[in-house]
Amino acid sequence: MHPLYKQVETLDKRCCEVFGLSEEILMEHAALALCKAVLEKPLISVLIVCGPGNNGADGLACARLLCGVCEVKVLLPLGVKSPLATLQYARAIALHVKIVKAVEKADAVVDALFGSGQTRPLEAPMVALIETLNAQDARKIACDIPTGLGTGTTVFQADVTVVMGALKEVLFLENAKSVVGKIEVAELGVPRCMYEVPSQTQVLSVQDMRLPHRANPVSHKGDFGHVLVVGGEKEGAGILAAMAAFSFGAGLVSYLGEAFLPPHLMKTASLPPKTTAVVAGMGLGNTHKETTLKALLVESACAVVADADVCDMPLAQMLYAHEKPVVFTPHPKEFCALMKRVGLGEVDVETVQANRLALARQFSLGSKSVLVFKGVHTLVAHKGEVYLCPFGSPALSKGGSGDVLAGMIGALLAQGYAPKEAAITAVLAHALAAEAYEGNTYALTPERLIEGVACLKNA
Template identity: 45%
Template sequence: MQNVYKNLEILDKRAIEKYLLSGEILMENAAAALHTLITKLSHRGSVVIIVCGGGDNGADGYALSRRLVGEFHTKLFIAKEPKSKMCLIQHQRAMEAQIEVVKKIYPCDIIIDCLFGTGLVGEVLSDYQKIITSMNRLGRIKIACDIPSGLFADGRASEVVFEADWTLSMGALKTAFFSDRAKECVGQVVVGDLGVSRELYEVSSNTHLLEKSDMHLPIRHRANVHKGDFGHLCVYAGEHSGAALLAGMAAYGFGAGLVSVLGEGFVKPIELMATQSIPKNVSAFALGMGMGAVPCDLDKMLACAPCVLDADLFYYEGIKGILESYENLVLTPHPKEFVSLLSLTGFAQIDVLELLNDKMEILRAFGMKYPHITTLLKGANTLISQNDKIYINHFGTPNLAKGGSGDVLAGLIGALLAQGYGGLKASITASLAHSFGARMEKSSYGLTPLKLIENIKNIV
């Protein structure tokens, strides 16, 4: 996993002081990182238009222009006259290098967004909206320097945003890239070194970006085993039993040795067991999906084994008492359910839009209130919290936007809890498997929960 930071100013200052660098050295290395990326993405002689603002992001663009001359047909579009100290200096250097300045943006091979950077404050004015719209329309390859223009440092977005194919983040990764809205505009994110390696530039962080290597599948390494070695998950089936059956099927396909469905009035798949009482050897529960009315023996289930809680339980008035009384819980709400959970626990009275505008920090604060609980908050980017730490899964795809996908995820987590995983490890592995299972589907719209389960069985 990789470190992610809300603000890099402190890291820039630390690099300057600790390694005896300067802001100008960092900027020249930022330009060098952009140059390297452009060289990888296009061929010599390509037309490159660099759109420069008046601040240090614009200064990066001017510094870049000097490096590209002779190798690329380089043009500058000055969207705003230089204002910051470094922008004035870099503009003068670019003019001394006789970089061509164009009066309008026209079709080009590569367009570089050096308009606002992380310094965007307030709404984007209409003149700049027109410039960004032209950039989106006329660049064959679109690269954002540090952050797409129109995306705020907290992850919110203005009405018009630069739609980057690539975002080159300077020094380290920023939390702004992983809001749900940012997923539409950052493209592929890469990090550019600023004169020191990331190992030297970065410090410890309480926010992490997950990688595929963080997925620890329940691979069976021992040969002398039996079904009891791999746990027994019990899934409660309430009023809408289909959700519980999907969860059970997912769990059975993800390594659980035994899966029982507790309830009545349903036709079970042949692989699963049906029961009307809590199994004696149960090692984990999955509760809430399609539940409807709360079961009378809920407290008994919560007390005897780790549980993944989903869906209807986040509207249950007794949820606050559950969170205060029990440990070994994994919560898997979507945003609307999480807003209900925040209200019922007395944590906050907010709507979904307020949550989405500050999802990461609200989830972090909730995790600190209930440090013994793991919460997986679904979304375009899934966030997993435990105490003050946040783990970001950015691998999710639109084909997961189907009824039943969340039930599959709850079943995957339940299967891992049953096999002895802790809540955090189970949530991370299940979430990544869920995403990579979806990525195996070629269609963006045709994925079904049962096909997702089959795909997950074949992840290697």
């Protein structure tokens, strides 16, 4: 995993103070990383669009470094303002870097218009400029942050974003995935791990996935836990969760309710005595009395995965306040209901989506439970720490994907994983299996997803 930061200005400052570097040294490394990204694919010409601040200064320094390597054109739609931009401009001019007055055709376009200093929406001329750049048939490289991201709807559409120093939150907004392209972190003169400081937010890596492994040849089914899935009105949802739990390693899986089940699942009318984890909420509706659910989820000693409808029941508050392992798995609308149920106020989906990290953290600070807040970037939050999954794909945007995830978490809880670790591994395995799916992007079914998870390997 890698730390994620709201802002890195303090890290830049610390880097200069602790390691004796200067802003100029940092910038030279930023510019070198941009050059590397530009030269990653063969090209003849590059257009570098530079803003008035230090993002533009990065672009101007990159133009200087590329001088003589390829044909360089610099566009400065707002002139230069910051002292470093003024300095880098003078250096570029001394090298006779070509300054152009309008967008010109090139093999690559570098967006060095605005970076971390963009705090307000783009005005009309800049919106028009970004739209023109997006329409170019060229490789597109964003310097630090694609211009417009986080401030409005018109955003530079990058193939690669070279982020300076460390990962920034804005690059992982829910709508950012379609504009950031591949994210590359530039080291600014010291190794990344020395530049970074501890953070309460982390971006998960493949290495954080710890799949279950049956190393001991002496075993029996009772060693791997017993999952109970509570079936409901939409019985298919519970069946998918149960199939996923079985495939992800639970020794036994029971289904509470009336349904035609695959042969490996056991039907039950009550809580089996040795149940270790209960998964409930998916497709639940009004099938069970609240007292029955309370007995299964709150009063039993079992670990709990509280999905979908359970997030909007009075017992959600009891689970939130519980000492035992509980993992909530809401999607955004369910998260709004859950926030209300646990007394954290009324928020709408739009507000929730714009503040996912902050709200997930707030939720996790009031409870011992683990939150799996599903989305394009699913979050796992526990005691103020938030882990973001950067993987997954639109192949998952289907009814049933979430049911599979809930069952997978249940399987790991049953096998003795701590709730946070169960959530992290299941979320990663779910997303990575979707990415590994080789069929058409529209064709992933929950069954195929379960099969994909079965074929994963630890990194």
